[in-house]
Amino acid sequence: MSHNFRHWPIITILTIVSLPLIIMFAFQIIDTFTTHPIDSMIPNKVTFEQFSFLWDEAETGRANIWQVTLNTFIFATTTAVVVCTVSMTTAYALSRLNFPGRRYFLGGLIILHAFPTVTLIIAIFLILQIIGLYDTLLGVIMVKAALELPFGIWIMKGFYDNVPWEIEMAGVQDGASRFTVWWKLVLPQVQPGIFALMIFSFLSGWSEFLLPQVLAPGNDAQVLSTYMTALIADDTKIDFALFKAVGMFYALPVIAIYLIFQKKLMNIYGGGTKG
Amino acid sequence: MxxxxxxxxxxxxxxxxxxxxxxxxxxxxxxxxxxxxxxxxxxxxxxxxxxxxxxxxxxxxxxxxxxxxxxxxxxxxxxxxxxxxxxxxxxxxxxxxxxxxxxxxxxxxxxxxxxxxxxxxxxxxxxxxxxxxxxxxxxxxxxxxxxxxxxxxxSRPFFFWKETMSKIGYSDADIEALPAKVQAGEYTLANVLVDAKKAVDMGLVEKGYGFYPRASNGPDFAQFYLSYGGVLQDPATGKLVLDKKAMTDMYQFFVDAVAAGITRKNHIGTDGSQWYADVANGKVAMWHGGTWHYGRYTGKEGNNDFFGTIQFSLIPAGNEAGKANTITHxxxxxxxxxxxxxxxxxxxxxxxxxxxxxxxxxxxxxxxxxxxxxxxxxxxxxxxxxxxxxxxxxxxxxxxSQPNHLQYGAFSEALWKGLEASWTGVQTPAEAIKEVEAELKAILGDELIIR
The missing domain is CATH 3.40.190.10 (Periplasmic binding protein-like II)
Incomplete structure (x- = not known):
């Protein structure tokens, strides 16, 4: 207790600095469940009406919220699974196997990672158009996964690099194939990395806006981020309470994931076997 | 074909x-x-x-x-x-x-x-x-x-807040006759400047709320160009027309409005919901908008007596060269x-x-x-x-209406940039027009007639 009191000046300053953020979050939550008079910010009634978008029938020309949520879920999950699977194998090869051009491959990964998505968008559009995946969820998933891969591979390579050679040597000497060694001995060692990467790519997919907005404008492939922009753009009837309610709905899975997995997420910055 | x-x-x-x-x-x-x-x-x-x-x-x-x-x-x-x-x-x-x-x-x-x-x-x-x-x-x-x-x-009408108009000296009959006077060219943008200034000076509306234009680019501003005798497209050739005199006069009108304190210098970019709330309930003496605003004023903004509080007309003429008009989009x-x-x-x-x-x-x-x-x-x-x-x-x-011309978007954008520069005082109308002319010449080339 006394220890805390010694730091009270710092705590006070930090509190003041973070106050705007805290107030913002507080009102985000309060406003979604209450109504208030036009000239006041103090709520006067508790209501769940702002969440009626969840059960009311969608307005003409607007996508159904559950369809949109399902799309977002499929989008984020598939992206995460693809990124993890490909990163797991590619990173292993890059970390352990000596193949021609390995150096350039590694260099290429870094360069790809440095490219902002928006600079590639026209080229991506043309490719999707040619292979006929424009305006489909599958197309957007492929693009998102491809763009996430450099990061994933790089992170996973870091984890593999930290696994001692001796473990593999022992496995090989006992007669296990290279695949068995990877599957049974190495993968368990990098499990924290896989887990963290899975969550990170899921969250990245969950919040992606630009790709679905540009590459899949149809109602069938809408995701929550594009759904929200359309809400705020309504210029004759801007409903901030509705916007905040959809925002809450959109953020809930993210908050839940952070609360449950926060320790595991930190692994991505540590990495590898400990001790 | x-x-x-x-x-x-x-x-x-x-x-x-x-x-x-x-x-x-x-x-x-x-x-x-x-x-x-x-x-x-x-x-x-x-x-x-x-x-x-x-x-x-x-x-x-x-x-x-x-x-x-x-x-x-x-x-x-x-x-x-x-x-x-x-x-x-x-x-x-x-x-x-x-x-x-x-x-x-x-x-x-x-x-x-x-x-x-x-x-x-x-x-x-x-x-x-x-x-x-x-x-x-x-x-x-x-x-x-x-x-x-x-x-x-x-179409895009000009609006008057009736109560303010009557407080600056218009009788009910005068207000009823306004649309006809506007149409006949008897009530012009010069009158708008005078009346709006009166409303501000008498404290009926705040400074900068006498005349409350649209706060972003849109077809609306071409109307004021027409009010001063401007022409958008040459009917014979289909080319776009930049009438420098009309455009300067139109820019000058907005500059005068700012100078007279009836329009805010930093009005451009006013938040949309704020804008609607201001005009629909009497915070503003005169403004212009669109016919679809009716739904917003009487709906979300809660004005239950539209016809009792608001008068509407064509956009008044600016001078003898132009006439009262409206653009439909x-x-x-x-x-x-x-x-x-x-x-x-x-x-x-x-x-x-x-x-x-x-x-x-x-x-x-x-x-x-x-x-x-x-x-x-x-x-x-x-x-x-x-x-x-x-x-x-x-x-x-x-x-x-605005012309269906391949380059009209660029024309409208240039018109707006010049207006923005004059309005905010970055350039004088004459300087702004020079730049608009140079830019339009570069973009449109042969497709532009300068008068």
Whole structure:
């Protein structure tokens, strides 16, 4: 207790600095469940009406919220699974196997990672158009996964690099194939990395806006981020309470994931076997 | 074009004859995308669905089974996202069958091959197209070809807050006579400056709230250019026109308004909801807007006595060179280029049916827009709506439109940039015009006439 009191000046300053953020979050939550008079910010009634978008029938020309949520879920999950699977194998090869051009491959990964998505968008559009995946969820998933891969591979390579050679040597000497060694001995060692990467790519997919907005404008492939922009753009009837309610709905899975997995997420910055 | 058109009609006719003899089920999906549409604009899409229902029933009587599924979308973020989506989808060969969009898109989209002329599929001299106002129909054409059908009409009036006007000395009869005086050119923008200043000086409205223009670029500002005798397009050559005198006068009007303290120097960029709240409840003496504002003022902004509190007229003339005017910026239905002619043909027929006065009236009244056909005045829903009928009568006959010119977007953008620079005091109107002229010359070259 006394220890805390010694730091009270710092705590006070930090509190003041973070106050705007805290107030913002507080009102985000309060406003979604209450109504208030036009000239006041103090709520006067508790209501769940702002969440009626969840059960009311969608307005003409607007996508159904559950369809949109399902799309977002499929989008984020598939992206995460693809990124993890490909990163797991590619990173292993890059970390352990000596193949021609390995150096350039590694260099290429870094360069790809440095490219902002928006600079590639026209080229991506043309490719999707040619292979006929424009305006489909599958197309957007492929693009998102491809763009996430450099990061994933790089992170996973870091984890593999930290696994001692001796473990593999022992496995090989006992007669296990290279695949068995990877599957049974190495993968368990990098499990924290896989887990963290899975969550990170899921969250990245969950919040992606630009790709679905540009590459899949149809109602069938809408995701929550594009759904929200359309809400705020309504210029004759801007409903901030509705916007905040959809925002809450959109953020809930993210908050839940952070609360449950926060320790595991930190692994991505540590990495590898400990001790 | 003509022969192709005849050929297509012949094919169509034979197809219909054939289809009556051999009955077969046909399933087709028609996608409708509506740009810049809110919940109240739902009939832009729903009308097509109603039309599909009617067309299927008509075909069923003829012994054909035609099942039409309509897919509707209006959520695009904004106009630019909508246009981007249509452009990319058209490039990818996945364009929606029908788009409801600004008539200004006809020029670029027809040049790019995204849309097909509706005149290839519909008889323009037959009902209900022969009942559509000629000036509206003309707005949906480009280069002598009828590309689209008007979806709605609107116009952009000048508004007065009655209470403020009466406090600065106008009697009720004066206020009632204002629209006529504006139309006759007896009440001009010079009077606006004087009256708005009076309202500010007397403390009836705050400083900067005497005249409250639109806070972002839009077709509205071209009206003030017309008020000072400006011309947008040369009727003989179709080239765009920069009338330097008119443009300078128009910029000067806004500069004077800022100098007189009736318009805020930092007005541009005022938040949209703030803007509506200000004008709808008497915080502002005079402003200009659109006919669809009626829905917002009386709806969300809670003005329960529109006609008792607000007077509306054409945009007043600026000087003797110009006259009172208003610009209509109708949306149009366009059909996009599809792989099969059949999809285009059905889309055209759906638009045709959706343009029936009774169906179009649903959109007009629900969204506070104006009708497209003359017969709508005989539909009770329309004629009993005071706003629709008065606005149609007072404004629509005097409405002009912005030209369907490939480069009009650049022209409008340059006009706005010059206005913005003068308004905020970055440049004098003369300096701004010089820059506008140089920029337009560079972009438009031969396509610009400078007066």
């Amino acid at each position: 003509m022969t192709i058109s005849i050929l297509k009609k012949a094919l169509l006719a034979s197809a219909i004859v054939l289809s009556t003899t051999a009955a077969y089920a046909e399933d087709i999906t028609i996608t409708v995308w509506a740009g810049g549409s809110n919940a109240s604009d739902s009939y832009r899409m729903d009308a097509i669905e109603m039309a599909a229902d009617i067309l299927s029933k008509e075909q069923a009587i003829l012994g054909n089974e035609l099942n039409i599924t309509i897919e509707k979308k209006r959520d695009f973020g904004g106009w630019s996202e909508f246009k981007q989506a249509v452009t990319l989808a058209a490039e990818a060969g996945k364009a929606p069958n029908i788009v409801a969009t600004s008539h200004l898109d006809i020029a670029p989209w027809s040049e790019a091959g995204y849309i097909v002329p509706i005149e290839d599929y519909l008889d323009l001299d037959a009902w209900p197209i022969n009942n559509i106002y000629d000036n509206l129909l003309k707005i949906a054409s480009f280069d002598g070809v009828q590309w689209g059908i008007p979806q709605d009409a609107e 109708p949306l149009v239905y366009l059909i996009t280029n599809q792989e099969t002619d059949r999809a285009e043909e059905i889309a055209a027929q759906l638009i045709n049916i959706a343009s029936e006065p009774r169906i179009n009236t649903l959109h007009a009244i629900k969204s506070s827009h104006l009708g497209i056909t003359k017969q709508q005045s005989n539909i009770e829903l329309y004629s009993s709506n005071r706003w629709a009928s008065e606005a149609t009568e007072r404004l629509l006959p005097h409405a002009s």
